[in-house]
Structures are given as C-alpha cells and as structure tokens.
Amino acid sequence: MSDSGFQDEGRQRLQKVLANAGVASRRVCEDYIVAGRVRVNGVVVTELGTRVDPESDLVDVDGTAIQLDATKRYVMLNKPTGVVSSMKDDQGRPDLRRFTKDWPERLYNVGRLDAETSGLLVLTNDGGLAHVLAHPSFGVTKVYIAKVEDRVTPQTIAKLTAGIELDDGPIAADKARLLDASGQSSLVELTLHSGRNRIVRRMMAAVGHPVRELVRRQFGPLHLGTLPAGRARELTTVERGALLTLARRDAPSPGADPQP
Structure with missing residues (x-):
C-alpha cells in the first residue's frame, strides 16, 4: 500500500531536511x-524516500539531535550581576530585554539566576525545550563557582556532598571541589541538579561560608x-545538538502511533 497519504504538504525528503540543517x-x-x-522519532530509518515534517518530527544522527525547525532560536547569555532574570521587571530593575534586541524573535530565559548571580543563561523561543530544561524533575546539571567568606576546609567540602539540612529539606551537591583557600576567602566549585531558589547561597551559608560572589559556569x-559578562551569542550547531539531545532524552516521541 502506498505511503503517499503521509506525504502531505510540509513533509520533505529526509536527506534534504538533513542537508538544509x-x-x-x-x-x-x-x-x-x-x-x-x-x-x-526514535525509530531508525534506512529508506531514502522517507519524508518528515521539520516542524514536528524529531530527527537525530548518531544519537545527536538535529535542529530542523529554523524558526527556533537558541542563545547563550553571560548575565551580569544587577540584572533580574525576567523579560520585564515590575519593579523597574534592569532586565533581560537589553540582551535580546539583536534577534527578531521573542526570546525567553530558561530558568533563572538571582540578580546578584552572574553567568550562563539560555534564551530561546522554543517553549517546549524551555519547559523541560527548567523543570526541577528533569534535573539538569549546573556548575557554579562561588567566592565565599573564610577558609573552606576539606571537611566542609565533604559535608556539602554528604548532604546538609535546609529549611525546605535536605540537599547534597553532586560534586564539590575546593579551588582556592587563601586569605579571608575561598573559591568553591559546586555541581548541582537542584532547581531550588538561591540553593548555592543557602548551602554555603549553612556550612558557615556566606557567598560573596557567584557565577554559573555550566548549564547541562x-x-x-x-x-x-553582558554579551550574548547564538549556540553553535554542536551546542544546539547537545542541548536538544538532553531535552529529548526522556521526552515522548511526537507523532508516535499508540496503536500496535
């Protein structure tokens, strides 16, 4: 039976779509x-006549997701301190709009950094990806470097990874590393997948080392x-592929036929 019924308007040959991407x-x-x-959509395809819809089908090559929808934009921002993670702040504080004016699309931030924390924010118009990556249950790993008060000991680093109790429940760093401990401050690298509010600041305060400066160096x-700081750029093809692969990891395949 012919598969021409699936070759409706908007569907294109797979090899053409991949080349265009x-x-x-x-x-x-x-x-x-x-x-x-x-x-x-998770199924290996070997037929050259296969047609796909770039706007809805998920395609990957060697396990790496491919961006087919050219209307989607993915931007990395190094957010400076003093800027709130919002496209419009009700209190009139500096927001993210100044960093998105170079793109015609309406971009939104994936997750948040508090105003006094600098570092990596993802801006996109891909609502589905933003929702998945920002959802706490998805557990995207983030790496922070904190400049904290006083000299941090190896015992404190061990405590951070073993787990501490906060007002809203226990928390443990996935990884913790002491980068420097000299003078009246220390540099600590923390890897977390928690999305809880101001979590790094609260963890360090709980072990007796309040944060002076905090930057997020890595997101997934x-x-x-x-x-x-204060600059934004589009993600590279490799970065987009890695981010989309992460976002699709546990997502259901669109268009999958539930019938046997």
Missing part, C-alpha cells in the same frame, strides 16, 4: 540514512567559556 551534503546524508545512522552540556 547543515548536517552534511545531501549525498552524505543519504549515506547516513542507508547506514542506519538516522532516527526519526553548555559551557560559558570566554563569553564576556
């Missing part, structure tokens, strides 16, 4: 398909690198 030339993309390296697979 910058994966490789159309000929190389055909080789990928035949070799079984391409999946559509994304690294801040050398991006200066």
